[in-house]
Amino acid sequence: MKYALVNGDRQEAKAGLRGVCQACDLPMTPKCGQQRIHHWAHRTVNCDAWWERETLWHRDWKNRFPQEWQENRITGPEGDFHIADVRTHYGTVLEFQHSHLSAVDRRLREAFYGNMAWIVDGMRNGKDPATFASFLSANIPDYGKVRGWRFQLRRFPLVDNWVSATSPVYLDFGDTIFPNTGLPPHELLWRIKKARTGRVIVTPFLRQNVIDHYKLSTPLEGFDPHPPPSGPQDYRSMDWP
Ligand SMILES: [Zn+2]
DSSP, rough: EEEETTTTEEEOOOOOEEOOOOTTTEEEEOOOOSSSOEEEEEEESSHHHHHOOOOOHHHHHHHSOGGGGEEEEEEETTTTTEEEEEEEEEEOEEEEEEOOOOOOHHHHHHHOOOOOEEEEEESSTTTTHHHHHHHHHOOOOOESSSSSEOOOOOHHHHHTTTOOOOSOOOETTTTTTTTSSSSSOOEEEEEEEETTOOOEEEEEHHHHHHHHHHHHHOOOOEEEEEEESOOTTTTTTOOOO
């Protein structure tokens, strides 16, 4: 974890410090080696079975939000608890998911956190950015209130695995450039959502726009449709907030 309590204050890991877990009060050890980002580890097993080994990607995402929103203990009705990556001032939990998550586990977390959104690391599997790009170029952009692309749901586990989520899901392909899309060359997040036809709509947003949406409660603003809408658009009534 990024934080432990040292004499009652949240602190980042540093060699020589002694801390306790802010969720379970058990002792934690600072890990400040060369291989992984500096972090705190429980001396025994992590009290949060949902905790994912942190990567630089996780840490970068947490750091885009105020410190006091990061790594918040959320307690369920039966006293069980988990540590949310970020819990915003507005009560939304943001989970930054790097590794594969089964549908069962995803549903459990969505039920526990309620008001939440997923940011999914699209760079974990080296082939996924190229596969995603090939889907974009093979499909004509679809125009509703904002620009999006409509995919057939097939043979793309990264999208297939997340399309049934009940909470918003944003794929993060880092600075991958998707040519010939008419979009800015980097810093996008792609929201995925099932369309009524059973297909998938992927909608790009500027990464900063999504961050601001959760950080400042500003509206999510997709890219203007161009050319103007024509033909069937089965997602125009989608509930974009
Ligand atoms: Zn703990």
